Amino acid sequence: MSNIAIKISKNSKGKKLLVEIDANKLERLASNLGLYNPDFIKSVERAERDFRAGRSRTLTSLRRLRSA
Known part of the structure; x- marks a missing residue:
């Protein structure tokens, strides 16, 4: 397997x-x-069709998703 050169720069503020x-x-x-x-x-x-049809919800926690 060949190497993949990836450059990662971190923002100092956020x-x-x-x-x-x-x-x-x-x-x-x-x-x-x-x-x-x-x-x-x-x-x-x-998934795109479901999203456009409104069959999605906003997640605030993966723990809540597991208990739902």
Whole structure:
């Protein structure tokens, strides 16, 4: 497996990070993680349809999601 050069810069004031990666390396990483898998793409499309239809809710805590 080849190395992927990633540059991470931290903002001194807040909780934000800036992550820089070469586009070709990002595509290779996405492929290795299975993000181009047809099942994954279908699940994302299904989630987008649910969101547009209003079948979503705002989460404030993962613990509350587990107990619901």
